[in-house]
Amino acid sequence: MSLQYPSIIERNDTVQKKGHTQKYQPYFLKNYQKMPQIKRLSAQQRFDIEVVARVLPFRTNNYVVDELIDWDHFETDPIYILNFPQKNMLKPQHYETIANLLRSGTSDAEILPVANKIREELDPHPAGQLTKNRPELNGEVLKGVQHKYRETMLFFPSQGQTCHAFCTFCFRWPQFTGIADYKFAMSEIEPVIEYIRQHSDISDVLFTGGDPLFMKTKVLAGYIEALLEADLPNLKTIRIGSKALAYWPYRFTTDDDADDLMMLFRKIVQSGKHLAIMAHFNHHRELETTEVKRAINRILKTGAQIRTQSPVMKNINDDPKVWATMWQRQVEMGLVPYYMFIARNTGAQHYFSISLERAWKIFREAYQTVSGIARTVRGPVMSCYPGKVQVLGVDEIAGEKVYMLRSIQNRNPDNVLRPFFAKYDPEAVWYDQLVPAFGEDKFFVED
Ligand SMILES: *Cc1c(COP(=O)(O)O)cnc(C)c1O
Numbered sequence: 001m002s003l004q005y006p007s008i009i010e011r012n013d014t015v016q017k018k019g020h021t022q023k024y025q026p027y028f029l030k031n032y033q034k035m036p037q038i039k040r041l042s043a044q045q046r047f048d049i050e051v052v053a054r055v056l057p058f059r060t061n062n063y064v065v066d067e068l069i070d071w072d073h074f075e076t077d078p079i080y081i082l083n084f085p086q087k088n089m090l091k092p093q094h095y096e097t098i099a100n101l102l103r104s105g106t107s108d109a110e111i112l113p114v115a116n117k118i119r120e121e122l123d124p125h126p127a128g129q130l131t132k133n134r135p136e137l138n139g140e141v142l143k144g145v146q147h148k149y150r151e152t153m154l155f156f157p158s159q160g161q162t163c164h165a166f167c168t169f170c171f172r173w174p175q176f177t178g179i180a181d182y183k184f185a186m187s188e189i190e191p192v193i194e195y196i197r198q199h200s201d202i203s204d205v206l207f208t209g210g211d212p213l214f215m216k217t218k219v220l221a222g223y224i225e226a227l228l229e230a231d232l233p234n235l236k237t238i239r240i241g242s243k244a245l246a247y248w249p250y251r252f253t254t255d256d257d258a259d260d261l262m263m264l265f266r267k268i269v270q271s272g273k274h275l276a277i278m279a280h281f282n283h284h285r286e287l288e289t290t291e292v293k294r295a296i297n298r299i300l301k302t303g304a305q306i307r308t309q310s311p312v313m314k315n316i317n318d319d320p321k322v323w324a325t326m327w328q329r330q331v332e333m334g335l336v337p338y339y340m341f342i343a344r345n346t347g348a349q350h351y352f353s354i355s356l357e358r359a360w361k362i363f364r365e366a367y368q369t370v371s372g373i374a375r376t377v378r379g380p381v382m383s384c385y386p387g388k389v390q391v392l393g394v395d396e397i398a399g400e401k402v403y404m405l406r407s408i409q410n411r412n413p414d415n416v417l418r419p420f421f422a423k424y425d426p427e428a429v430w431y432d433q434l435v436p437a438f439g440e441d442k443f444f445v446e447d
């Protein structure tokens, strides 16, 4: 009897169709009417896009539109909702303000300041992103670096501050609006290297954005080779946060510089550093195309590991079955489930948010149905001002109904994994709505 290996992942590195390059066709407000599926959208749905996309950035592409969205049921399709602006993503008064301007034929130039004012009301920088966690080197602020947790430094390369498509829930949405004040990035790596040298506790550098894999390989390689050549003994792990596997897997297969990217990955691994691709998947559907399987296969062959994360969101993945299926499939494909987040308090949060209790129940139900191999995932987690706060559950202690919480990450390492308690509130969707339980006047995790 011969043993059949599963065909889900072809263990073959030469999957490139010779000479074939998939052409990247982005769609945004100016040209989305050109996509082949446009006739499916009613006049009202198109108008909603026109209105909402004035405030929240809109971008998708031919892979998402042709391969991921189920156009027979697009109105409830999670990937459609993930990319296409929906009327209720704006609050009614904001929607009406922009809608009225459009109806009366107001020019783009006149709409822009109104849209910018609404953006300001959407809390563009939650958790003190612009003012907190900004490190200095010799008295100068490093504009594209965040350093909140001792071991891990975030780097925002300037050329990586956009994505192959935009998630409608994105908490980094202000970066894509073209407003210079919101930008958070730098293109010089030398000060970053010096900073890592001076902070010997830093073991991880996380390239983030936007999507750093939107950058050409040449540009990314410039940064990474400098890091490797600097020969920093404390630097153990290079992480790259990316949604390219879900939004443009050709980045790893048929793009002109896909092979160079694989070579760069190999080079990192061969230098002795751990390379972790922090992949962003919101739904198991994003793992089902032939192209994403090829892409994952190629990445794993370089020796890199892929860890996965996503927020839990109404209208997209607020269903334990979706999560269990997603984690299970990820494990089958060689990926490591890492974080389930709670939707951040910015942008269209009201459209996506679910209560903390419900997020915990979804996590728990999904977790119960997968084996320990998939239980590497931690959640549900709020990435908020004091750190990464995990909701451990709801319980009654000494006659008081409470949320049990703990910090998985905290500015102060001593606060990590010490349980704390908040009053139970069935409506609470975010940390700042929580009140300490048992008559305490503050959460110690903020110290
Ligand atoms: C999530 C996060 C990290 C990484 O945390 P890990 O738990 O190590 O994955 C680092 N810095 C900031 C600001 C973060 O939000």
Ligand code: SF4
Pocket: 162, 163, 165, 166, 167, 170, 171, 172, 173, 209, 210, 211, 242, 243, 280
């Ligand atoms: S891929 Fe990431 S950074 Fe880009 S829009 Fe989506 S969540 Fe935001």
